[in-house]
Structure formats: structure tokens, C-alpha cells
Amino acid sequence: MIVLRFLLIGLLIPLPSAGQAEGTRSVSTPMAEIPAGHFVAPYGSDTLEVAAFEIDRRPVTVGEYRGFVARDPRWSTEGVKRIFADENYLSRRASTGDPLLARAQPDELLRPVTEVSWFAARAFCEAHGKRLPTVNEWEFVAQASRERANAHGDSGFNREILRLYTLPRSPELPSVGSIFENYYGVWDLHGLVWEWVEDFNSILLSGASRVDSGLDRQLFCAAGSQGATDVEDYVAFMRYSQRASLTASRTGRNLGFRCARSSLPSGSLARAEAK
């Protein structure tokens, strides 16, 4: 039975993408290796470093999260403590009108899971030997276009991102694997769901050891910000302002997550994990 399942997994090969594709795209390897690097902070001129890490190729799906909740009733809607998830936790409905997690149709299982809090997302990642990505890791991967690792300054790409962010949303989210695969082989970073990061709570603290940094001033315009001088800043502001509005127990219709993991010193993806 186990052998059969691994055989079936091996048959799931990624299909070529052409920008935003319709329907389901199956992705075989769950995580992408991201080499160490640095990038210019989207909100200013700081240079930020990231160490090598791995990140899920696409957000966690309804089906995966359902399996997690089934194994750990602390994260069921009945069992969860209100301090860890608000009253909208997992409240999304399937097309049948039932709670999505319990009675999802097969195609619904491939949608990104939403209405999960930061605590819930962390618990899921931990249960799989992973963690949430940090904001710097996430931004580092997300700056890649299809062809380039660093599309900083590519105004055509940034205009596409802005368009993805502002498309009219239907209540039914598309399946994962529907928004282009970037240079690192990572899908769905722009325009599917916003994603939790591990350190969302401290992104407003600057590198200058001061509380309420310039980023904070820029997020609340009337406090005298300028600086959004091109569309790249625009899309960054949308992401950062969205993160600034979060609290850890909050859930959101357009808020999901994916997991990450620090790289082994050898950089090897292969891990034997027994729990």
C-alpha cells in the first residue's frame, strides 16, 4: 500500500505553465531549495540577508490541513482555544454549504487553506517538521520573476503583480499551482492568498533598533510618508500594510500560508523523518 502510494506520487509531474494557468497544476516536489542571498528591502534602502532555506512550492491546501486537524483535535473548530484562533477559524463553506474542511469536494481539497490563524499555521508546519518562513525569506523568494532570481526594477513584472493583487476576487479560490511558477520553482506567491510569516509581529521594527520605524510612518500616510515612487513600492506597500494589520489569532478569507525549513548544512533536501 505504501509502495503504491509512493508510485502514485512519482507520477505527479509538474505541467508547463504559461503565466496564470487555469485548472489544477500538480507539483511533485513539495519544497524548493533557495540559496543564501541578499536583497534591498522593499520599503527602503536597507540590504537584508537570508541564509539558505527551503520553502513549500505552493500554499498548504484544504486537503492537507484537513488531515492535520483530523490527527490533532486541538486544532478542530470545537477544540481550538479562542486565544489561538478567532471565531472565523475554518468557517469557509464548501459548495455544498457544509464546513469546507469536513465536506470538501475533490477539487475543493486543492484550494489553499484560509481562515487559519498564525498559531494554527505554526502548529501545522511544526507537525510536518517545518516552520513558517520569515518575512525576509518570503520576500526574497517573491522578488523572483519566471526567468530571473531578482526582478527588482522590472517594472513589467511589478505591473503584473499589481494586476494580480487587484483582480476581482470570486468567493471560490482557485486551486494551488494556478499562479505562475517563478525562477525558484515556487508557485502562487502573488495574488492567490496572502501568507503568514513567522515574524509578522515585528516587521515594523527597523534595523536601527528603534520602535515604530520609517516603515511604520510610511504605512500611515498622514504621518508624513512619501517614498512610493514606483509600482514596485506600490505592491510592497500592499503586502506590508496587510501584514501590519494582522494579529496572531486573527483569521482571514484571503489569508493562508506555506511552510519553510532552514537548510541542512549540506543543503540536501532528502530527509528521513520518523515521528
Place this chain on the structure above:
Amino acid sequence: MRRPAVRSATFAVQSFLVLSLGMAAPISAQNGHAAHSHDTPAGTPRVGTPSDLSVYNLEGEWLDQTGKAMPLVHLTGRVRIVSMVYTNCAFACPMLVADMKRIEASLPKKSRSEVGFVLISVDPERDTPERLLRFADSSRLDATAWTLLNGADGQILEMGALLGVKVRKMPDGEFAHSNVITILDQAGEIAHQQVGVSQDPGESLEVIRALLR
């Protein structure tokens, strides 16, 4: 109907891709988690089970300044005044502690045994229990009222997230953090927050008085 629990995390992750094609059925495994036993009627807290909105629901091991294990749930029963600081902090943390001592001094003597003060270190590497004890001594913190806690990085991240305290380690090893004093009620639920340093404790004292009635 029970099914055996899945053993391998890798297997679990990869098999969901296959299971998502409709082969799975929801597994309702009872793993006997103490907090979810159905013996007691809904709404009756079991001994040692924090209430739904209590900060003490956080998991993880904490050590106090004597090096003793201090499960958060042991803080139940007293109103707790909490802040997140570190001992190598030059400016804001001493001011926060001073603000807390101001609150302590303003409490009537008969209330002192019903109120506790908690300092959670955001710098567990340097703020070992021994260092916390020295800090408590040099800051003249009454050991019967003040608890200083050392916990792992993940726990500090979660505590900060729960209390709305922003904490970030800077490249130079210092910590940037927002300055908040939180008042937890006897169950560990957030009753009030005093934001900033050198703040007038008037509102906080009113909240504490109301909780002690």
C-alpha cells in the same frame, strides 16, 4: 472506527497529494489530550486547564529566576502585571520595570499578596536564570511578588504575538521591542495594556482594583 495514526511526517505530506484525489476519509482519532476530555460539562474548567482566552494556554517550558520549572498555568490565581524585557537593555527596559514598581508601590498593602509581577526575558541566551536572579537582586525586586522567566525563542515569539508585543533581535545582538505593560486577570486573560514608558499608572491601577474586588 479508528485508524492507526500516521507515523512519518514526510509520508504524510506527500501522501496528501494522493489522498487529495479523494482517497482519504477524515480520521477522528482521539489522542486523549487532557484539555479535551468530555468528562466535565462544557464551561467547567478542569483544575489546571486555562480558560479559553488565557495566555497560560501557551505551551513550552519556562524557568524562573531560581532555575525552577514554572509552568505558566502556575501563574493563575493572582492578577499578573507582565512585560517583556531583557537585562542588557539600556533605556526602555529599566523604565518599564520602574513603571511596574510604581504600580506595585501604589497598591494597598492588603492587595500585595493578590498581585504578581512577571518579567519575561526576550534574550534567553544571555538571560539565564542566574542572570535573572542577579538582575532581580540589583533591581531590588521582591522575590515573593516578582517572577522572572526564561523560555525558548519560539515561546517568546508566541508570547509576544499573544500580548501584541513586538520583539526583534538586531544584528548587533540588542533587541528592538515595543514597550507594553500587560495586566492579566486571575485566569490569565488580558484585562488591560499600558503602552509606552513613563506612563501614568492611573488607568492600570483602576483595572487592578476592579479585578481584585
Place this chain on the structure above:
Amino acid sequence: MITKSPTGRTSKALAALGLILVLVAAILLPAKTTYEGTIPVRTAPEIRGEEAATLTSPPNVPPAITRDYATKVIVDLEVLETTQRLADGVEYTFWTFGGGVPGDFIRVREGDLVEFHLQNHESSIVPHNIDLHAVTGPGGGAKASFTGPGQETVFTFTALNPGLYVYHCATAPVGMHIANGMYGMILVEPEEGLPPVDHEYYVMQSEFYTEGSFGAEGHQPFSYDKALAENATYVVFNGAVGSLTGDAALTANVGETVRLFVGNGGPNLVSSFHVIGEIFDNVYPEGGSTANHNVQTTLIPAGGSAIAEFRVDVPGTYILVDHSIFRAFDKGALAMLNVSGEDQPGLFNASPKKAVVE
């Protein structure tokens, strides 16, 4: 002053008395400065009771305030991101206060304490906030009202100054939030109220910047480049081409008085507001407290307003325009006021040579 005798003691006593009198006068009498009377000192008055604000969608305006005391007004306003018609065949995803563009009209009285509840619908993709130009306070309320999707924030302010004020979202990137339709108006009536008129209407001009050109069909995304270049694709009244035309035109009858609360949400352009065939008997430029009279076209700054009052004397259709005329006829800045009633050939006669048939 007559000294009774030249003795030093008496004159010293008198000098001391004089000094004391001068000191007393200096303390008791207010110092006279050049600013006395020109910049009033405004303080919050005593608040009596509370009420829920009546909010209206454009072009309607809440009824005039009749109370003569300051009260606490509770305002509930929800932000909703919604895809709607911008022009025939053209859809746009608007970010709205209250479900439409411009946002709901708020009406309070000078001195009122406003308790402002801002909700952000759970389907919103981004957080929003509000900056009301009527607010004296940091950001006009922007930081206090920063609200994530599915959340609500509350803040209070005292409406210190009367006037007609714009409100708008101030979340970064601000230009985009405003360009997507996040503006509306709040009227702070002066203590003595406004003189009664027959009709009050709410009209707000603004621009939209779309990737496609004017009239290109389908869902049109926001064009950052055009917004930055201030190259408006659409310039409209009340959020869409034709929103105040045909069956949706404003109405009045011959002999009635009309007050237009006109705003300009921008984000970029200044309006040269004119009603073809009418003259404004009174204009309160920039929504302030001083009236101008007999005005044909008044300037409305981006993020500003004007109040225009006139009596309609002759039946017919009157066209509201931005007199930067290509905006009116080629980009949509055109609205209508239909005036019904009997012809007034003495005032206007389209065909004076024909006999008047009774």
C-alpha cells in the same frame, strides 16, 4: 494727581498704589494682541445625549439638523471592495466606503462628539483606514482607524470647525486607495444651521485611471502609470459615467432653491465646476464659511469641496460639468439637473418670433 504735601512718604504711597493698580490691571485685563478675534479658540462644548448618524448614499443628503445643542454622534461606516460598472460595458474593482463611490454622506453639527466606527469587510484583500478633513487630530484619524479585513476600529473626535469636508482612505499606497474610489464627504453644520432650501444634493467629482482607454470594455485594472502621469481615463461625477443622467438625473421645480454639496475626490485633478445654463447665486468656495455671489464657475481643489446655491427659474435640463471641457464631453464629467415647470418666456425664450400659445 494732586499731592497734598510734598512729603516723600505720600508720594511713595501713591506710587506704590499706582504700581499695584498697574499690576492688577495687567493680570486681570486680557492682553491685546494683533490676533485677538481673528483665530478663534475652539473648545469642546458640553455633550448632551447621543444618537446614531444617518448616512446616505449619493446623491442624497441626510436631513438638516434641528437640534441646538452638541451631542454624541455614532457613525458606522463599512469599507467594501466591490466590482461594479464604471461605464457601459466597463467594470472596475472599486474600494468603497459604504458600498459605492463616493462614500456615504455624513452630517453632524459644529461641536458634536463623533464616535467613528470603521469596519472593513472580511472579503477585503487589504486593510483600510480613514482621514476625515473635519478632524483636528493626528492623520485626521488615519492611524487610529487602521483596520484589517474583518475587523473594526473606533476613535472619537470633536467637530471643532464647521464646513464641508472630504474624507478619504490614507493607507499606503495612498494614491491607489484614493484612485480606487475611497473618498466621501462630511458636512459639519455651523451652530446656527444652514438656511433652508428645497433640495440638497451630494455630487462628487473624481478620476479613474484604467489600463484600457476610455470605453474599452471588460474589467479594467488600475493603471499606476496613468495615475502617476495624471492622465485620467475617466473623469466622472459620483463614481461612474452617466450616474446622474437620464432617469438618475437630479430634479427640481421652477422657482425652487437648490444647494449642491460638491466635492472633489481627485486623486489628481482640480475641477472647474459649472452648471450650463445656471449661475450660482451663492458659492461657499472650498466649503468654507464665506459666501461669494453670482458665480459662473468655481474651482474645487482635489481633496476639497464647494457649496453652490441657486434658484432654478426656467424649466429644462441643466448640465453639470467640469469646464476643463474635454473631461466633460470625452471622459464622462457630466451630470444633469432636470427642472420641471412652466415656461418662463420673459426669462428665456427659445423662439421669440413665434406666438405664445395659451
